[in-house]
Amino acid sequence: AQTVTQSQPEMSVQEAETVTLSCTYDTSESDYYLFWYKQPPSRQMILVIRQEAYKQQNATENRFSVNFQKAAKSFSLKISDSQLGDAAMYFCAYRSNNNAGNMLTFGGGTRLMVKP
Amino acid sequence: EAQVTQNPRYLITVTGKKLTVTCSQNMNHEYMSWYRQDPGLGLRQIYYSMNVEVTDKGDVPEGYKVSRKEKRNFPLILESPSPNQTSLYFCASSPHGPVAGDEQFFGPGTRLTVL
Numbered sequence: 001a002q003t004v005t006q007s008q009p010e011m012s013v014q015e016a017e018t019v020t021l022s023c024t025y026d027t028s029e030s031d032y033y034l035f036w037y038k039q040p041p042s043r044q045m046i047l048v049i050r051q052e053a054y055k056q057q058n059a060t061e062n063r064f065s066v067n068f069q070k071a072a073k074s075f076s077l078k079i080s081d082s083q084l085g086d087a088a089m090y091f092c093a094y095r096s097n098n099n100a101g102n103m104l105t106f107g108g109g110t111r112l113m114v115k116p
Numbered sequence: 117e118a119q120v121t122q123n124p125r126y127l128i129t130v131t132g133k134k135l136t137v138t139c140s141q142n143m144n145h146e147y148m149s150w151y152r153q154d155p156g157l158g159l160r161q162i163y164y165s166m167n168v169e170v171t172d173k174g175d176v177p178e179g180y181k182v183s184r185k186e187k188r189n190f191p192l193i194l195e196s197p198s199p200n201q202t203s204l205y206f207c208a209s210s211p212h213g214p215v216a217g218d219e220q221f222f223g224p225g226t227r228l229t230v231l
Contacts, residue, residue, distance in 0.1 A: 004158070006158075009156075042224070043204065043225040044225075045159075045208075045222035047219050047220075050219070093159075103149070103164065103174055103175070104220060106158030106160070107158050108156045108157055108158050109156075109158055
């Protein structure tokens with residue numbers, strides 16, 4: 001079974017600075033997707049960015065980018081120019097292309113605090 | 117507005133009293149799923165449904181039931197709730213089933229406390 005690990009329960013960053021959230025995963029498969037979800041205090045789950053394992057180019061969405069290292073099974077999220085609205089729980093998630101259940105496997109989450 | 121709705125948003129109940137959490141989506145999505153979120157464990161899948169009348173177990177199905185009689189609705193049923201089912205529950209939907217790149221759209225969550 002796949003597992004996803006987020007080793008940083010909490011992180012903090014100064015407003016306008018850059019922060020990187022770590023995620024590692026364990027799988028024997030080669031065809032999968034990785035996601036970062038944001039959960040603000042409203043509890044809504046919001047997709048931040050996704051990466052297909054077959055794509056070597058790291059995904060980017062405005063101030064959010066990933067560093068995908070397939071051999072190392074690492075998928076970190078970089079947030080540039082941090083804003084107060086970035087404060088939230090961040091979840092890394094994995095989904096296999098071979099999983100008929102379409103199940104997302106989540107890490108335990110990292111709480112990001114942004115200091116003004 | 118395209119959305120996934122859940123009701124109730126908050127519920128406090130007692131052990132053994134049957135309850136249902138409703139989930140509805142207005143996007144004509146085929147796939148729907150239930151997750152529970154617990155501190156340090158992230159979200160874990162309870163049940164999923166590929167389409168009407170097609171449901172299957174996720175990672176943590178014990179103590180839960182679901183049904184999918186209509187495409188838009190996917191209720192979660194706790195026949196005899198226990199305190200270890202105290203959790204935050206999310207319903208999610210996506211356009212298709214085994215298409216890994218599909219974004220899953222999440223409902224707002226239901227905070228359940230079983231005393």
